[in-house]
Each structure stands twice: as C-alpha cells, then as structure tokens.
Amino acid sequence: MSNLIQTGDNADITKERRNATFDIHDMSLFLYGSEEILKRRKEMLAFVKSKPEFNDPIPTEFMNREQRVDNGARKIVAMTDNTDEIDAGDFFGEGMYFQGLIMGRDLHPMSLHYVMFLPTIQGQSDDEQLDEWLPLTISRSFVGTYAQTELGHGTNLSKLETTATYDPKAGEFVLHSPSITAAKWWPGGLGKSANVAIVVANLYTQGECKGPHPFFVQLRDYDTHEPLKGITVGDIGPKLGFNTSDNGFLLFNNFRIPRRNMLMRYAKVLPDGTYIKPQHAKLAFGTMVFVRSIMIKDQSTQLAAAACIAKRYSAIRRQGEIKQGAGEVQILDYQTQQLRIFPVMARAFCFMFAAYEIRDLYMKVTEQLGEGNTELLPEIHALTSGLKSVVSYEVALGIEQCRMACGGHGYSQASAFPEIYAYAVAGCTYEGENIVMLLQVARFLMKAAEEVMNGKAKLADICAYLAKRGANKSRLRTADEYRGDVIIEDLEHVARNQVFRAYDSLKRKEKEMPSEEAWNKTAIELCKASRWHVRLYLAKNFLHKISTAKGAIREPLENLARLYAFDIITSSHGEFLRGGFMSEAQLDELKGGFYTLLERLRRNAVAIVDSWDFDDKELHSILGKRDGNVYSSLLDWAQQSQLNRTQVLPTFNKYLGPMMKEGRSKL
C-alpha cells in the first residue's frame, strides 16, 4: 500500500490508502496472475516513460483531427520500432498493455493491421501464403486492414454485395462493387493509411455463389501510395470516437487479383474453378471470434479505469455535510455515491476474470482447429458473442454512471470520461451489433433446450444447468449466508426459466407461423434468455475465481463478488419473485445485504482501484490522478486550451465587440 503514498499527495487520498485492510500488491498479483507479469508491467512502463517519442506534444484532447491522425501515425511507428521491448506474441498481455500506454484510447492508423489483418493472415492463409505474407505483415512492409462491412450491409454477411468472381481463363478473381451500397464502409485505417486489405467478398465460381470469403488485396501503389486503377478509397469522416483512425470507404471497379490471393487455409478454389469447401462453414469468420474474445479484457480495463477515476475523485471531493456543522464530507461517504460506483468496480473485476477464461478457451480452440477438430466452435462462438454483448453494454452504462458521479468535472475532457466512453461504447456495435450477437447465443441455447426436452442431455458444460432439476424456492435465509453455491443456484433458476420460457414461446409460435417469423416474434424473450445465460456464466466464474484468493485480499474480493450478484438480483427482482421463488422478505434481506456490502467496501474503495496498477500515463485523467491533487492540475490543464493562447479572440472584434458597442450606444 505504502508504495502509492508520496509526499505532497492530497491528504484525503493518503488517508484512504493508509486505512486499507490489504496490501495492493497482493491484490494486483491476484488480478494479473503472477509476479512476473507485474514486473513486466513495471519494466514496460519505465521504458515507455523513458522515450520522449511516445509523448504527445500537447494533450490529445486539445488536438484537431488532422493533428490526432498525424500524432497517431507518428507514435504507432515509434511504438512498433520498439516491439523488441515486449513479447509481441503475448498479444492479450504485453501487446495490449504496451499499446494502451503509448497509443491511449483511440484507434490509430495501424489498429486494424494488428487486431484483424495480422490474425486473419495467421488464421486463414495456407502454409505457402503464410510464408509469403506473414513476414511482410510483421516487418510492416505494408499496412493492412480488414474490409468486410459495406454501406448497405454489415451484420448480414450473406448479403454482402462485393463480388469476387473467378475467371479460370486468367486464373484471377475479379473484385467488383456493383452499387453504391456495396462500398466497403468503416474499416479502420482504410481511408488513407492502409495499402493492402483483407477484403471479404461473396465468392462466385462456376456460376455459383459460395458465400463470403477473405481475399488479400493490394489497394495502393507501394511507392507512391496512390490508389491502384479500379480502386476508389477515402476517409468516412469524424465519428463519436476513434478519430485518430481513418476509417474508410472502398469501391472496386472490376479489379483483378491472382487466384492465390484468396486465403486458402480452409476453403479453396482450384485453377479450374472447382470449389473445395471448408470443414466448418464458419471457419472464415474466425478473426471476428478472436477480436470478440480480446474485447472482453479491453472493455473491462476501460471500466476499471472509469471506476478508478470516479473513486479517486470521490475521495478528494468534499461537498455537503452529513452531520450539520461537522464539515463537508468526502463524496465517497454518500451511500448514493457508493451505489453509483462500487458495483461498477465489481463488474470490472468480474469481466476481467471472464477475459482470462475466454483467452484460455480461445487458445484451446485454436489448438484443436490445428488438429482439424471444430467441435468447440459453436460453443466459443456463442460464448464470445454473448460476453461481447453483455460486457460492452454494461461497460458503456458503467462509464456513464461514473461520469455522472463526478458532477461537473466529469463532463470535462480533463476527466477522460468522454474519451473512455467514446472508445468503449463502439464495442456495442463493432464485431457484430450486440442484439444480433445475443440472438446468436439464443440459437445455441434453443438447441440446448431442445436437447433437454428430447432427453438427450449431452450438453456443453456452460449449458449443463439447463438439464438440472433445481429447487422451486430459494435457499436464501440471511444475506450474510448468501454466498457461492446458493447464489449460483438462484441465478441458474432464473436463467433456466427464461431459456425455457423463450423456448416454449418459440415452439408455440412455430405452430402458427413460419419459423423465421416465430423467431422474430420471440426475439425479445430470446435476447433476455441470452443475457441471463451470460450473467450466470459471469457470476459463476467470478465466485469461483475469488474462492481461490488467500489472505487479506479474500474479504474485499468476496464483498465485490457478492455485491455483483446482489446487484443483479435486486435490480431484476421481478424475475426472482416469479412463482414465489423468492419472497418479498427474502428480497428485503438481500437489499439490506447489498447496503451492508457497500459499507464494507467503503474502507478499501481506493485501494481496490489502486490494485489495477494504472499509471497516470495510462489513465490519462486529471480527476483520476494518483496523487489526488486534482484542482491545481485542472487549472494547469485548462491553461493549455487553444482559446487561452491570446487574451482577446478574433470573435471579440468580429462579433461580440461590435454587438456590445452597439448596445451601449443605444442607452
């Protein structure tokens, strides 16, 4: 704990750190997994701080878009000049941390090169293609992106309009955008930075459409960077966030590429045009599964950053009195403030622990795919789709809650909340719009429900609860005893009920109308089932993980995990009251328990967020500064505003001055 206290720190924040009941190093160790990881974080941070080229000339929030794009390009080249400093193969750990430290929370001109282009080359090329493209990708001989979404279609991949038609005489594919709506739209870095792309197009061979497939396509001349003939490309303009990235549009006019530019690890087109289908129809969508899986860690980090800022600021902000005349209190002492922030922190821990599970599952699936085994593909698709949806949505709400909890200063860009929100909320949309992805989970759940109904309960582990009988009354007696398995049983009960309610409703409707229509008319219930399924997974994983904690960190972790569960239950209590599963009295008991948990977590509030090991450089927030000296820093920060460069702005002479002069002259 003491390592975060320094002379000159704000007295309130120092008091918080002194009062903590555990050593933050122990908590960081539990959170990140090993001493080696913590050591490497320190080494990477020290390295980044030692390099002036990683600094921003002025805070990025004071830059215009061109300056941001320029600054982003400069820094990503500097960053990737120094990848020897990290284990670049450890994308999930070192790669993400290193990038976050240097690039901040904005995508940059090479984001898609690393996040999707490289993984697609690795995952979808055959050995010969890998030998050709991988070294060029790693050595940054070109800048790549992933161009799938179009103006008219993003979600529904089968209706992508871009065509790749095989011409056996020339041994080439002809890429074509038959309409305006066929324009690729959104790919990161496509507008101005990328000179190659993985283009996802509907493949036509021997007169038949074989569905969307990935192709390696050169877009610009390697020397002049001018677009090649047959390519129209540009930037799509400013967005809510991601403004350091030149997300782009792209149209093809009968643009030819060699046959071998189709990525052929799974599906293939032979020289005569014969199509060889992949072992599993959705193997070509593997990169999306990969990104959905790493998003969970990224999103939980953003949520933790928001909670860290809100808690540190709430520790130093004094406003109002609880006891009259006793002086203004730290706003962190208000129960309502705790309600706004503590559950957010609990969620960040929960999501991070899930991120580790998903990383491990992803690695297992990759290994299996290498052996030609696609057995776990439906499971990982459902799990990553569901987690991506629930987590990104909760993260966006949580960040906004933290912002509002910081009053007026939360609205300033000095807080970093606008930046964190704009960055994180995009996750609700990219890599599959959240509702659509929840419906994918529902497909998986409906199949599982069908198996249970048919008595063939050979279910994936994550669905095993669907086949359980379960009690029809909650075992909850006192809030203090409400822990571990008892909580899980109750969440299982609600999730199972919702899955079968949706299933029954779907089956009833299927008797009255075509199944696609029945599906649409049950979609709200299906999404609800998916959310409960994912919440159950998250809570189970969280409770299991904290049960392995030892020593002084155990109690605050248990408080967090139980707060997470109590929050879910009390905020959707109707589901638990249904059919008398819980009584009103039980719910009141839980509510009381929830308030007690807030009180218990109060003492360690700051230490818990300190354990996330955010350096000020990474947090990039005046309100969240480690030393708590917020007010003087806010004044310093504001002085960097462009508007403060001169005392009198041109607007005075042009508009306001003449107006006031005229006003005075009329008196």
Ligand SMILES: CCCCCCCCCCCCCCCCCCC/C=C/C(=O)SCCNC(=O)CCNC(=O)[C@H](O)C(C)(C)COP(=O)(O)OP(=O)(O)OC[C@H]1O[C@@H](n2cnc3c(N)ncnc32)[C@H](O)[C@@H]1OP(=O)(O)O
């Ligand atoms: C040098 C060091 C540097 C280090 C640098 C490190 C940097 C680290 C940074 C980390 C930051 C992390 C995060 C930030 C990243 C931000 C980047 C954002 C970029 C965004 C990119 C994009 O958005 S790309 C475009 C994404 N698009 C989508 O996701 C489209 C969504 N649509 C679909 O996925 C699908 O079309 C569908 C799932 C909605 C439906 O598919 P389809 O219509 O084809 O199928 P059906 O519905 O008929 O289903 C048939 C059947 O298939 C199953 N299925 C579908 N998809 C999959 C799949 N992927 N895998 C397995 N199975 C699948 C489906 O469930 C059905 O199954 P049934 O059994 O028949 O039910």
Ligand SMILES: Cc1cc2nc3c(=O)[nH]c(=O)nc-3n(C[C@H](O)[C@H](O)[C@H](O)COP(=O)(O)OP(=O)(O)OC[C@H]3O[C@@H](n4cnc5c(N)ncnc54)[C@H](O)[C@@H]3O)c2cc1C
């Ligand atoms: C910041 C950002 C970065 C991106 N980067 C890239 C990139 O690098 N490369 C790339 O190719 N793409 C990229 N995209 C595009 C992104 O993948 C798509 O926007 C996303 O997949 C959603 O598709 P859509 O825009 O077509 O939404 P739509 O599908 O049009 O969604 C609009 C609404 O329709 C609903 N809806 C659609 N279909 C259904 C259905 N079947 N059932 C029920 N409701 C439905 C949705 O739930 C939503 O409410 C990016 C997008 C953003 C915002």
